[in-house]
Amino acid sequence: MIKAENLSKHYGALKAVDGISFAVKKGEVLGFLGPNGAGKTTTMKLLTGFLAPTTGKITIDGNDISENLKKAQKKIGYLPEGAPLYEEMTPRGFLKFIGAARGLEGRAFLKAFDQVVKNVGLESVLDQRVETLSKGYRSRLGLAQALLHDPEILILDEPTDGLDPNQKHKIRGLIQSLSKNKVIIISTHNLEEVESICSRAIIIHQGKIVADGTPHELKTKSRYYNAVLIRGPVSGHKKLAAALEKLAAISGVEVTREGQSATLAVLAAGNKPPVGEIQKQLAKSRWPVEEISVDPGRLEDVFRTLTTTAEEAA
């Protein structure tokens, strides 16, 4: 549905987007992750035809967008970063205006309007001036305008930024329910969101793709992947940690303390959780284990490893 080939956008010497290629299919919810300034917003602006690329080509449903931008844009709903809106309008007036621009009028507009107002929860502010809306309601209105014409492609730049936890949950549910027949690309700084709604994630760093896979695939790159987590009392944990560290199947032990409990993250040296070795050691130590689990890997750890520059790490 969307194909980007060798896409780049330069601002003078700065390569905001630097040779990115990817393709997205219907049914996918793709998350763009990356630190501030990585190039997520710029990539989204290129995909929506809002900016022209310095190099590269974008095809939407087989059509090169540089040849017929209007046709491509009809298929796209776009929530720009920070949801820019017309301050003096009301949400009702604004959605009417967007509807008209999208060719939605009369009954078709009303049907779309009612649906979207309900889906994003705008009922209570429909006739309030945009400039007086709270941040979360501004985000909701931005989302509503992107969804109004029920586009096949949704490009949402930080759609849950500024929403309260209830609304976040609702919008994530909405995105998931819409995803079956659409292509959805979202950018977010919320890694939990990626795990809960994205079928795939691309990590962007300094304008380049540094990882591309399902959240599970990305998590397997984490050093905590297959680590065995053992929680027990503070007393005696150091001795056990020291004994475990000596074992060949174990590459290291990290300890976190919380109140009277200590958790040992026993990192696997190979590609299996070192359960057998740990069991033997636990039996010897008689440390009273309260909980034991295998770590599925941590997205935050992968993100940080892939996007921390040498200077930042120093």
Ligand SMILES: Nc1ncnc2c1ncn2[C@@H]1O[C@H](COP(=O)(O)OP(=O)(O)OP(=O)(O)O)[C@@H](O)[C@H]1O
């Ligand atoms: N119009 C512009 N002129 C010059 N530089 C720009 C322009 N727009 C963006 N940039 C630069 O391009 C780089 C990428 O910016 P972009 O907004 O795409 O990052 P981002 O990944 O969306 O970051 P954030 O997480 O903070 O939203 C940044 O260094 C930014 O300062």
Ligand SMILES: [Mg+2]
């Ligand atoms: Mg951005």
